[in-house]
Amino acid sequence: MINYKIDNDGIAIISINDDMAPVNALGQKMGKKLGETFRLVAENEDVIGIIVTSAKKDFIVGADVKEAASNREAFTKLAVELKKDLRYMETCGKPVVAAINGTALGGGYEVCLACHHRIALNHPKIQIGLPEVTLGLLPGAGGTQRLPRMIGVEKALEPILQGKRLNPEAALKVGMVDELAESPEALISKAKQWIKEKGDPIQPWDKDKFRLPGGNIDSPKVAMHITGAAGNILKMTYGNYPAPKAILNAIYEGLQLRFDRASEVEDRYFKQCVLSDVGRNMMRSLFINMKKAENGAARPKVIPVKKVTKVGILGAGMMGAGIAYVSAMAGIEVILKDISLESAEKGKSYSEELLKKRISKGRINEAKAKEILSLIKPTSSAKDVKDCDLVIEAVFEDRNLKAKVTQESEAVTSDTSIFASNTSTLPITGLAEASARPHNFIGMHFFSPVDKMPLVELIKGEQTSDEAVALSLDYIRQIRKIPIVVNDSRGFYTSRVFTTYILEGLACLQEGISPALIENAGKMVGMPVGPLAVADEVSIELIYKINKQTELDLGTTGDPTMAVAKKFVEELGRLGKKEGKGFYEYPQGGKKHLWSGLSEHYPLSRKQLTAKEVGKRLLHRQALEAVKCLEENVVTSPADADIGSILGWGVPPYTGGLISYIDTIGLKTFVSECEELASKYGDRFLPTPKLKEMATNGESFYQEEAIISHAR
Numbered sequence: 182m183i184n185y186k187i188d189n190d191g192i193a194i195i196s197i198n199d200d201m202a203p204v205n206a207l208g209q210k211m212g213k214k215l216g217e218t219f220r221l222v223a224e225n226e227d228v229i230g231i232i233v234t235s236a237k238k239d240f241i242v243g244a245d246v247k248e249a250a251s252n253r254e255a256f257t258k259l260a261v262e263l264k265k266d267l268r269y270m271e272t273c274g275k276p277v278v279a280a281i282n283g284t285a286l287g288g289g290y291e292v293c294l295a296c297h298h299r300i301a302l303n304h305p306k307i308q309i310g311l312p313e314v315t316l317g318l319l320p321g322a323g324g325t326q327r328l329p330r331m332i333g334v335e336k337a338l339e340p341i342l343q344g345k346r347l348n349p350e351a352a353l354k355v356g357m358v359d360e361l362a363e364s365p366e367a368l369i370s371k372a373k374q375w376i377k378e379k380g381d382p383i384q385p386w387d388k389d390k391f392r393l394p395g396g397n398i399d400s401p402k403v404a405m406h407i408t409g410a411a412g413n414i415l416k417m418t419y420g421n422y423p424a425p426k427a428i429l430n431a432i433y434e435g436l437q438l439r440f441d442r443a444s445e446v447e448d449r450y451f452k453q454c455v456l457s458d459v460g461r462n463m464m465r466s467l468f469i470n471m472k473k474a475e476n477g478a479a480r481p482k483v484i485p486v487k488k489v490t491k492v493g494i495l496g497a498g499m500m501g502a503g504i505a506y507v508s509a510m511a512g513i514e515v516i517l518k519d520i521s522l523e524s525a526e527k528g529k530s531y532s533e534e535l536l537k538k539r540i541s542k543g544r545i546n547e548a549k550a551k552e553i554l555s556l557i558k559p560t561s562s563a564k565d566v567k568d569c570d571l572v573i574e575a576v577f578e579d580r581n582l583k584a585k586v587t588q589e590s591e592a593v594t595s596d597t598s599i600f601a602s603n604t605s606t607l608p609i610t611g612l613a614e615a616s617a618r619p620h621n622f623i624g625m626h627f628f629s630p631v632d633k634m635p636l637v638e639l640i641k642g643e644q645t646s647d648e649a650v651a652l653s654l655d656y657i658r659q660i661r662k663i664p665i666v667v668n669d670s671r672g673f674y675t676s677r678v679f680t681t682y683i684l685e686g687l688a689c690l691q692e693g694i695s696p697a698l699i700e701n702a703g704k705m706v707g708m709p710v711g712p713l714a715v716a717d718e719v720s721i722e723l724i725y726k727i728n729k730q731t732e733l734d735l736g737t738t739g740d741p742t743m744a745v746a747k748k749f750v751e752e753l754g755r756l757g758k759k760e761g762k763g764f765y766e767y768p769q770g771g772k773k774h775l776w777s778g779l780s781e782h783y784p785l786s787r788k789q790l791t792a793k794e795v796g797k798r799l800l801h802r803q804a805l806e807a808v809k810c811l812e813e814n815v816v817t818s819p820a821d822a823d824i825g826s827i828l829g830w831g832v833p834p835y836t837g838g839l840i841s842y843i844d845t846i847g848l849k850t851f852v853s854e855c856e857e858l859a860s861k862y863g864d865r866f867l868p869t870p871k872l873k874e875m876a877t878n879g880e881s882f883y884q885e886e887a888i889i890s891h892a893r
């Protein structure tokens with residue numbers, strides 16, 4: 182797992198290589214082995230200096246989160262042990278250089294921080310940083326203490342608080358590495374040279390008269406940065422995320438102390454974060470469950486993996502153009518079809534724009550961009566999709582038009598070619614009626630903008646085959662998106678649950694709750710935008726149309742809050758953001774603001790609710806709908822429901838997703854809170870009988886995790 186060799190000059194090269202895993206990740210075994218090897222090498226009298234590097238493509242990608250999440254108590258102990266070893270390494274009296282040959286994140290970069298010198302291989306794909314905060318944690322192996330001591334508090338705050346991953350050039354600029362090397366050979370020879378020529382084995386913070394770069398922690402300048410950061414954190418997180426605050430506290434308290442005492446301060450805050458509900462939720466949903474989904478957990482195993490080499494895209498509008506871009510980026514040939522060659526070419530020019538931006542940011546060179554762009558072939562002929570393994574339609578949301586393009590495509594494609602619809606609302610089984618090969622027909626719901634949104638919701642119609650699911654998942658993996666596989670339902674999983682967020686906002690408006698309060702309450706519980714602003718973004722007209730169609734199809738009276746949408750569309754002609762007016766005004770060149778006419782149509786009630794109560798309504802309503810989707814087998818696992826809610830429409834990660842949100846509150850409490858909400862605001866809050874039964878039995882959705890958290 183970890184080897185070392187000593188050269189003729191007495192320089193030891195420790196080489197990390199977890200042969201049981203594709204990448205080096207720090208878990209119990211590796212932590213222990215690393216410590217043992219350091220000691221063995223440092224105590225060898227022939228050794229004059231040590232180089233730490235890796236035999237893999239990456240250096241160390243970070244902690245083994247899977248292991249950490251399965252036993253969080255043990256994870257806190259691992260950090261303490263690792264810290265002792267790192268402290269030993271930096272005080273052993275021999276110079277240690279980190280030869281960063283690949284990605285060094287989290288604990289991996291903390292190993293580098295404990296070295297006396299850091300040289301990174303200059304490759305744009307290498308990532309360096311401390312992303313712990315993005316999983317609800319803080320760097321617990323000395324990162325909060327060494328980085329500020331190395332580059333100053335002001336410079337260290339951003340990488341730690343935002344968890345940014347930097348490429349080697351950017352890392353050099355902030356001082357997170359000291360030198361770059363242009364080849365693996367140069368990396369090692371530079372490391373050796375540093376040991377021989379400089380080789381200072383004492384960290385700056387262990388020297389007499391050490392001064393914190395950029396000013397002492399209690400200097401007015403640094404204090405100002407800390408206060409500014411604290412204010413920003415509060416503004417951005419509304420106190421929902423404990424980690425950023427813990428990081429700031431660890432830095433502020435720790436930097437007033439000597440290193441070893443400071444390290445204990447960090448231990449305390451690290452433990453707090455790891456054992457918090459938020460830490461558990463974020464590790465589980467943002468890492469473990471997402472990785473599982475990414476690796477194709479839902480893929481029918483017996484079907485051989487296939488590589489999609491040519492994809493047909495029907496409709497080169499907003500979605501089609503985006504799907505064409507992500508496909509070409511993955512090296513897939515794209516036939517991009519629209520009603521005229523001009524429209525198809527316009528769709529292709531979208532990719533050209535995005536590629537230009539990448540060139541200007543230095544992320545891609547011109548030759549590569551040209552190669553990618555040449556993969557997209559615009560056309561107006563439906564026949565051109567004939568050799569495609571997969572055809573995705575993204576034409577207007579019109580059932581008849583979708584039927585027409587399905588048949589045109591199937592007339593020329595092979596019997597094994599899969600046809601996917603990117604419909605956002607129309608049930609897949611119904612659309613598949615137009616298909617001569619309904620087993621090859623599937624829903625593939627992308628989110629806008631396609632290049633940025635990581636989720637794809639795959640929808641199985643009644644007749645969709647395992648082969649269709651497998652090929653679609655293979656394609657989604659190729660384009661590096663995260664899939665969830667759901668069963669057919671009106672609005673599928675994501676749109677169905679997301680709509681309840683908007684509907685609850687409209688219900689509050691109807692009751693005379695202040696619109697500003699409704700919007701703030703949404704943001705305070707962590708939703709990216711308030712429900713009224715979201716309604717404007719989606720388009721009030723579209724919401725109204727979809728609801729009307731649902732009423733027609735199902736013969737129901739629909740949701741009572743639709744009266745609001747009806748008024749806005751039919752009476753007031755305020756259709757949403759695209760038309761420049763909805764619940765908000767969008768003055769040209771100015772900032773959007775709530776429409777002042779709202780109070781005329783929905784006079785403020787004398788008794789206003791608290792933001793907390795409104796926030797609870799907004800989240801509980803969505804969570805309850807997610808439970809219904811689980812019970813109806815629309816979404817098939819709590820993990821998918823959680824991932825879908827976070828990546829699909831921005832349910833805040835601290836909750837771990839809507840199902841984790843219920844688990845965190847506890848089913849008993851959630852059920853009784855829902856019953857209380859139902860008595861105040863209506864039956865839509867009534868918990869399902871099954872949920873009540875689970876609560877009575879003391880169950881939770883994530884069984885194993887509950888055991889761990891009860892055990893502490």
Ligand code: NAI
Pocket residue numbers: 495496497498499500501518519520524574575576577578579582586603604605606626627628629
């Ligand atoms: P859009 O209006 O931007 O593009 C539709 C394109 O289809 C137009 O360029 C149109 O010329 C083309 N088209 C019409 N008839 C055609 C035919 N016979 N053959 C080829 N192309 C034809 O629409 P957008 O927003 O891209 O939506 C497309 C589909 O994706 C819709 O079903 C929509 O519900 C769905 N969707 C939209 C999302 C969004 O955020 N806009 C999100 C997820 C799904």
